[in-house]
Amino acid sequence: MASRCRERWRSWGFNLAGKIAVKFYGLMRLRLRTAAIEISGDGLTIMTLLGLAEEKTGQSFLDELLDKDKGLLTGTIILVNGENIRLGQGLQTRVEAGDSVALFSPAGGG
Amino acid sequence: MNGWMGRIVKFDLGSMTQETVAVGDAIRRQYLGGRGLGVKLYSELCSSSIDPLADDNALIFMTGPLTGTLMTSGRYQVISRSPLTGTICDSSSGGNFGAALKGAGIDGLIIRGRAAKPVYLSVHDGQVEAHDASAFWGLDTQRTQKGIQAEAGSKTSVACIGPAGETRVIFAAIMNDKDRAAGRGGMGAIMGSKNLKAIAAGGSQPVAIADPEGYKTMAARLDRIVDKNPVTGKSLQVLGTSVLVNIINAHGMFPTENFRRGVFNDAEGTSGEKIAETLLQRQSSCYKCPIGCGRTTRTRDKNGEGPEYETVWAFGAHLGISDLTAITEANYACNELGLDTITMGSTLGCAMELSETGAWKESLRWGEAGKLRDWVTDTAYRRGIGAELALGSKRLAAKYGRPELAMQVKGMEIPAYDPRGAQGMALSYATSNRGGCHMRAYMIAPEILGHPVFLDRFSTAGKAELVALFQDVSSVVDSAVLCRFLQFAVGISTFTEMLRVVTGLDFSDEELMTIGRRIYTLERLFNNRAGFGRGDDTLPPRFFNEEFQTGSSRHRLVRLEEMLDDYYAVRGWDADGQPLPRTLAELGL
Numbered sequence: 001m002a003s004r005c006r007e008r009w010r011s012w013g014f015n016l017a018g019k020i021a022v023k024f025y026g027l028m029r030l031r032l033r034t035a036a037i038e039i040s041g042d043g044l045t046i047m048t049l050l051g052l053a054e055e056k057t058g059q060s061f062l063d064e065l066l067d068k069d070k071g072l073l074t075g076t077i078i079l080v081n082g083e084n085i086r087l088g089q090g091l092q093t094r095v096e097a098g099d100s101v102a103l104f105s106p107a108g109g110g
Numbered sequence: 111m112n113g114w115m116g117r118i119v120k121f122d123l124g125s126m127t128q129e130t131v132a133v134g135d136a137i138r139r140q141y142l143g144g145r146g147l148g149v150k151l152y153s154e155l156c157s158s159s160i161d162p163l164a165d166d167n168a169l170i171f172m173t174g175p176l177t178g179t180l181m182t183s184g185r186y187q188v189i190s191r192s193p194l195t196g197t198i199c200d201s202s203s204g205g206n207f208g209a210a211l212k213g214a215g216i217d218g219l220i221i222r223g224r225a226a227k228p229v230y231l232s233v234h235d236g237q238v239e240a241h242d243a244s245a246f247w248g249l250d251t252q253r254t255q256k257g258i259q260a261e262a263g264s265k266t267s268v269a270c271i272g273p274a275g276e277t278r279v280i281f282a283a284i285m286n287d288k289d290r291a292a293g294r295g296g297m298g299a300i301m302g303s304k305n306l307k308a309i310a311a312g313g314s315q316p317v318a319i320a321d322p323e324g325y326k327t328m329a330a331r332l333d334r335i336v337d338k339n340p341v342t343g344k345s346l347q348v349l350g351t352s353v354l355v356n357i358i359n360a361h362g363m364f365p366t367e368n369f370r371r372g373v374f375n376d377a378e379g380t381s382g383e384k385i386a387e388t389l390l391q392r393q394s395s396c397y398k399c400p401i402g403c404g405r406t407t408r409t410r411d412k413n414g415e416g417p418e419y420e421t422v423w424a425f426g427a428h429l430g431i432s433d434l435t436a437i438t439e440a441n442y443a444c445n446e447l448g449l450d451t452i453t454m455g456s457t458l459g460c461a462m463e464l465s466e467t468g469a470w471k472e473s474l475r476w477g478e479a480g481k482l483r484d485w486v487t488d489t490a491y492r493r494g495i496g497a498e499l500a501l502g503s504k505r506l507a508a509k510y511g512r513p514e515l516a517m518q519v520k521g522m523e524i525p526a527y528d529p530r531g532a533q534g535m536a537l538s539y540a541t542s543n544r545g546g547c548h549m550r551a552y553m554i555a556p557e558i559l560g561h562p563v564f565l566d567r568f569s570t571a572g573k574a575e576l577v578a579l580f581q582d583v584s585s586v587v588d589s590a591v592l593c594r595f596l597q598f599a600v601g602i603s604t605f606t607e608m609l610r611v612v613t614g615l616d617f618s619d620e621e622l623m624t625i626g627r628r629i630y631t632l633e634r635l636f637n638n639r640a641g642f643g644r645g646d647d648t649l650p651p652r653f654f655n656e657e658f659q660t661g662s663s664r665h666r667l668v669r670l671e672e673m674l675d676d677y678y679a680v681r682g683w684d685a686d687g688q689p690l691p692r693t694l695a696e697l698g699l
Contacts, residue, residue: 025356027348029383064340075341075560079360082662086564102360108341108559108598109351109403109419110552 018042018097022053026105028061046078047091049101064105075106112320113175113613114138115217118151121231121238123304124165124223128238131220139615140698143174143217145200146589146629148189151220152198153632158639162193162296163278163303165224171211171269171309172218174591178209178317179612180325181332182593184397186211186269186286191640192295193280194453194502195521195545198636199295202549202588203269204396205287210267210311221304230270230308232262235315243307247276250446251285254308262310270308271298272448274490278302279500281453282490285445289404289415290396293450294522295544320614328611332600336400339599341561346403346595347393351419352382354526359427361558361567362661363531365524366427367476368459369517369652372528373661376432380422389438401595409435414442417451420548423526424455429462430476440482447490453502454486456523460503460516461495469510472498514651519546520642529653531663532557534565534573537673540647541577543633549594551580561598570669574676582626589629628697631681631689635699644687647674 019038029035039052047070054060065076070091072078078085079102085093095101118131131151141147148170155168170189177183186208192199211219215236228243241261246254251272258268269286275298282298283291292298301307319325336342345353358364359377366374378384385405394404394415406415417425417438425437444451464470472495474485488496498506503516503523517524522545529536534553542550556576557567565576583602587594590605602619609617653668678685682693689699 025360025383026353027344030348030386035378073340074562077357077558077560079662082360082362084564086560087566104357104360105345106340106559106561107345107349107353107357108555108561108595109346109354110548110554110594 020044020049020095020097021100022049023100023102024061025103026064026107028064028103028105031061031064032057032059042097043094045091046080046085046093046095046101049095065103073106075108077104078102079104112318113179113609114143115212115215115315115317117216117236118218118220119216119236119238120220120222122223123221123225123229123240123306126240140625140628142586142589142625143177144172144187144589144591145189145202146585146625148172148187148200148218149198149629149633149636151218152189153636155220155222156191158191158636160191162191162196162300165304166222167191167300167303169221169297169300169304170218171221172591173208173211174589175613176590176592176608178212178397179319180329180608181336181398181400182396182596183591184209184399185591185593186292187588187591188284188292188297190297190300192297192522192544193278193299194296196640197520197544197642198633199297199544200588201284201292201295201297202591203284203286203290203292204593205267205290206397207267207269207286207290207311208591209397210313212317213315214311214313215315219309221306224303225305228305228307230258230310231306232266233309233311234313246307248273251448252288252446255285255288258308258310263312266310266312268308268310270448271301272446272490274448275299275302277490277492277500279449279490279492281450281502283444283448283450285448289445291445291450294452294547296450298448317612319612321611324611328608332604333400336596336599341598342401342595346401349382349386350393350403350405352380352385352405352417352422354419355381355422356383357558358527360662361531362658362663363528364427365423365517365526365528367430368428368463368515369528370463370656371660372531372658372663374427377427379432380426380434380437382419384434385417389434396593399593401593403595407438409438412439412442414445416441416445420525421451421455424452425482428455428459428526429482431479431482432477433479436479436482440486443483443486447487449486449490452525453523454489456517457499457501457503457506458485460507461499463515464507464510464512467512467515469512517546517650517652519649520544520646522546524649527554528663529649529668530658530666532567533570533669533673534567534577536649536653536668536670537573537577537677538580540649540670540674541581541677543630543637550584551577552584552594553577553580555598562601568666570672574673574680577677578680581630582623585626585629586622589625624697628699631693631697632699634683634687634689638688644674644685647687
């Protein structure tokens, strides 16, 4: 999520290129057999990030998170630095280098 | 009669006599069965001042009109006044025992009195018989079930107590169908106080169905819905309930070291994903359940069921323990000895903080996995420090002068969701009729998991209405009786239709919600008479005064006062939390 501080730094010409951490939980982790990857980029939307993550892992997993219309499934949780994107701009929420994105497919218990 | 078997038996263990209890159609329609009808019958039999462990106290095993019919209907409810809390209490368990009671021809069994020597009851063809259980007294729950099945028939379903129930530990569980537990509230201690080791039920009496064609259609529809739903059709099957470990930890509200932190650094190692990769042998299911959230597991030396999410937390993060094998084997021990894992683990966390502060001289240290199984065993037998741990956290902390270190509401220990991370869950804990329990209104569903809609977890707006609504729906589900996990896939209108095809009664969604509200209010009335009021609808001071410094729930406190008046208003209760006369009139109470 864009922080004011980072935007200011970028406006001063600092290069913030770096990695975004993407963490997989639940069914995706079992499918991908990996807990986390890193994606190079800055200012990406979550939707773009997810596409890049699929490319990097070489396996599809978006069906665990999105419905056929590419909207969030009921119960999908995507946290950016611990904050749910549903409280932000949803799949259009932007993430920056250094951010940590956690992906949880719909789950329940209790 | 469709749905109900039409027979509830009252058995007096003192006089060894039994009688049939007449329940009219109107009462059945107003309370359904299970929790609702159980609380109604209990309120008429026992005063709110009764000693839960007195001979005269009643212990009620109830099924509902849906028990033994459509999916997830093997459950049963146990109702009495809790020795842990002093509130009205119902404790729910899965497996097959509920369906077996109906197969044996009864809707419910009311037990009073105390047997002169250990007995077990068998139920068959609507008749209840007492048998000598001296040979089983002292045995763990697994040997007891096998031994009684050898006498009563291998297809018999057995609900029993272990040593913890015999020694009347006030958080002793009732165990059935191997490792299914009516865990919370100490119902096992009441069985122990009555010298009642077990109940065995079996038979093949069918439940009459009002609309067989509608029933078939409903069964097929439920199969489709549950299979297609990502939670019931996939996540719970593959990962079990412990899938929540990483989710709740990521929200910074995974209670760590007696709720002093909200992030457990070793959570990954105790997660559902880790269990699936390491200890899991296969999933296990209750009666007619396509979900199969149960975990059959194996450690190097032992095998059994579990751990579920709450247990992973109670013996894990709550105690600073990351050894998944030790956690799992402590769970096995609780199953064998008949103890509630949540209260057991939470009490140990309280004891560790008491020890750390010097208030209690015993040395129990955070992260000490090696002694876990011994502490559990000693508690069941009330020996050594186990005699103190058997008090539960509220009494233990009070005894050593630090009552604020017990993480409980009305005497029942709060489970694995820190209320500072979800305001609705905080209100749910505070107003739960049986104390610090997550199952009255599971606000984690909307506030964290996004079911059925996603809500801002830190907002208090609208939470009072939703908590009351969830409490009412849960009362209906517990009275029908079905598994709560079905609620991840279907809502109230499906429950209405299920009841319609089975009973033939023209229930509406509105009527079911009124039934739920009636049950919740009746429970509240019992608690009011037992002395509980607004002052008890609260949380330990830690949640109002101490902020987390790290994690995504940092710098948050519970804002209960913003919600409590609204909640009472929604409920039709006065400012002290007492139902108003007009509310009672509306509900026919």
